[in-house]
Amino acid sequence: xxxxxxxxxxxxxxxxxxxxxxxxxxxxxxxxxxxxxxxxxxxxxxxxxxxxxxxxxxxxxxxxxxxxxxxxxxxxxxxxxxxxxxxxxxxxxxxxxxxxxxxxxxxxxxxxxxxxxxxxxxxxxxxxxxxxxxxxxxxxxxxxxxxxxxxxxxxxxxxxxxxxxxxxxxxxxxxxxxxxxxxxxxxxxxxxxxxxxxxxxxxxxxxxxxxxxxxxxxxxxxxxxxxxxxxxxxxxxxxxxxxxxxxxxxxxxxxxxxxxx
Amino acid sequence: xxxxxxxxxxxxxxxxxxxxxxxxxxxxxxxxxxxxxxxxxxxxxxxxxxxxxxxxxxxxxxxxxxxxxxxxxxxxxxxxxxxxxxxxxxxxxxxxxxxxxxxxxxxxxxxxxxxxxxxxxxxxxxxxxxxxxxxxxxxxxxxxxxxxxxxxxxxxxxxxxxxxxxxxxxxxxxxxxxxxxxxxxxxxxxxxxxxxxxxxxxxxxxxxxxxxxxxxxxxxxxxxxxxxxxxxxxxxxxxxxxxxxxxxxxxxxxxxxxxxxxxxxxxxxxxxxxxxxxxxxxxxxxxxxxxxxxxxxxxxxxxxxxxxx
Numbered sequence: 001x002x003x004x005x006x007x008x009x010x011x012x013x014x015x016x017x018x019x020x021x022x023x024x025x026x027x028x029x030x031x032x033x034x035x036x037x038x039x040x041x042x043x044x045x046x047x048x049x050x051x052x053x054x055x056x057x058x059x060x061x062x063x064x065x066x067x068x069x070x071x072x073x074x075x076x077x078x079x080x081x082x083x084x085x086x087x088x089x090x091x092x093x094x095x096x097x098x099x100x101x102x103x104x105x106x107x108x109x110x111x112x113x114x115x116x117x118x119x120x121x122x123x124x125x126x127x128x129x130x131x132x133x134x135x136x137x138x139x140x141x142x143x144x145x146x147x148x149x150x151x152x153x154x155x156x157x158x159x160x161x162x163x164x165x166x167x168x169x170x171x172x173x174x175x176x177x178x179x180x181x182x183x184x185x186x187x188x189x190x191x192x193x194x195x196x197x198x199x200x201x202x203x204x205x206x207x208x209x210x211x212x213x214x215x216x217x218x219x220x221x222x223x224x225x226x227x228x229x230x231x232x233x234x235x236x237x238x239x240x241x242x243x244x245x246x247x248x249x250x251x252x253x254x255x256x257x258x259x260x261x
Numbered sequence: 262x263x264x265x266x267x268x269x270x271x272x273x274x275x276x277x278x279x280x281x282x283x284x285x286x287x288x289x290x291x292x293x294x295x296x297x298x299x300x301x302x303x304x305x306x307x308x309x310x311x312x313x314x315x316x317x318x319x320x321x322x323x324x325x326x327x328x329x330x331x332x333x334x335x336x337x338x339x340x341x342x343x344x345x346x347x348x349x350x351x352x353x354x355x356x357x358x359x360x361x362x363x364x365x366x367x368x369x370x371x372x373x374x375x376x377x378x379x380x381x382x383x384x385x386x387x388x389x390x391x392x393x394x395x396x397x398x399x400x401x402x403x404x405x406x407x408x409x410x411x412x413x414x415x416x417x418x419x420x421x422x423x424x425x426x427x428x429x430x431x432x433x434x435x436x437x438x439x440x441x442x443x444x445x446x447x448x449x450x451x452x453x454x455x456x457x458x459x460x461x462x463x464x465x466x467x468x469x470x471x472x473x474x475x476x477x478x479x480x481x482x483x484x485x486x487x488x489x490x491x492x493x494x495x496x497x498x499x500x501x502x503x504x505x506x507x508x509x510x511x512x513x514x515x516x517x518x519x520x521x522x523x524x525x526x527x528x529x530x531x532x533x534x535x536x537x538x539x540x541x542x543x544x545x546x547x548x549x550x551x552x553x554x555x556x557x558x559x560x561x562x563x564x565x566x567x568x569x570x
Contacts, residue, residue, distance in 0.1 A: 053441065055440075055441075074445075075440065075441065076440075076442070076443055076444060076445040076446075077443070079441060079442050079443040080443045084441050086441075090435075091435070091437045091438060091441075092438055093435065093438060094430065094431040094434035094435040094438060095434065095435065096430070096434040097427070097430055097431065097434060101427050101430075102431075104424065104427055105424070105427050105428060105431055105442070105444070106442075108424070108443065110424060111424070112423065112424055112425040112428075113423045113424070113425060114423060114424055115419075115422055115423055116422075116424075
């Protein structure tokens, strides 16, 4: 489904601000994989997402999405196959436009000069009702009036309106209160499961990283330290994960030390 | 002052307001929707005026309208390419195009900075002879811009609800969202600026033809005047449907001209127009800002009094 081969990225090369964000990263996702990604700040998680989505061109390597090499494809073209949510709930919808208009944009379809049909509006209503937030009765209100949680739920709906081949969730519940975060997470799970979507989700919540999905990646210093799936992942606790994290970071450091000495 | 003289003044204000409101509608699209402050407006307005005049003088009064609009599209396209594909800041792109258009405009007028259309058949004189024996005789100066404004409002109301129109609005409303979506912001910005500048060109063309002359300064300060009208309109009709808001900015343009006409009656010299429009823009933008600062100021004053800080 998604294959990353030897992806590297260094920002500001040759300056004092040089920052190596990804180093020779390889990753393969199968169709229907729901992968959670954990790692400390600066580990390269968001950079990995940016590379997949096409926000920048990686220095080395190639990205193959659904059998097609998309390494050189601009971001907006890839976005047809990739749905994306950010931590900031304000980032995924246009506040000055109505809920209906935002959904119409997300739905795409039709020609550039086509209007939104009645049937489509009815479909939007049904989809909104799934959120159970009463938004289906507020379709003509501007999105700017919604709360952060409602906006993030709406963004999730928009990103999955046309089922994407790949869904990238970048800590999409981190800015929400615990109750709302739980709701949005449950919604995410049901949408991903029902659509059979392939999904990558960054989270700082170790327990949800283990509970959700079928695979967990641990990143550090621009590479994947641990790739947990199948029997190795089952029955794993947060403590196990933390211990593994420390051990592996130590090992990586030792490796570096060996290389440098 | 007699009633008929007053009506005469009001009619002039209405004609000018309607003609220039086409530029206001252009800014409604580029400034309010696309969130691009298009500073090439002055030059584009003059370009529409010169191209329209030259085509009309050549004997094609009706062709002058599509020609002026086409010239506007071209100008908007250049501005858009500069800011979307060449890494030039959007304000600077407008200024550069505006400067370049000065030479282009004089070139269009054949090296002169003034063209006279006293004996030219224009859209206005054409309609005048058509209306000669009807009850509407003599109202062509009002009817032409009125029809144009109605058509543009209808177009905008329909266009901004299409998928392309929604994409243009989203580009202005949340660029972050658009950048990570399947909308190509380069495309939407380009289309938006082309369409907006077509209206600016049309506006210039109609003003020149109704005045029966065009000079190189016809568009100078137009962007500020149009912004002032836009902001006046938005304070009255800032919310609601696109059609209502578009009609609102036309209303703003007419109000602006009426106020200006009244000010002229009180012996304000005509050269004050541009200073007045500048002040209106400052007040309209700074006003809401100071309003948000007011509670802070009030608490500070109250606090320093009571707590002796």
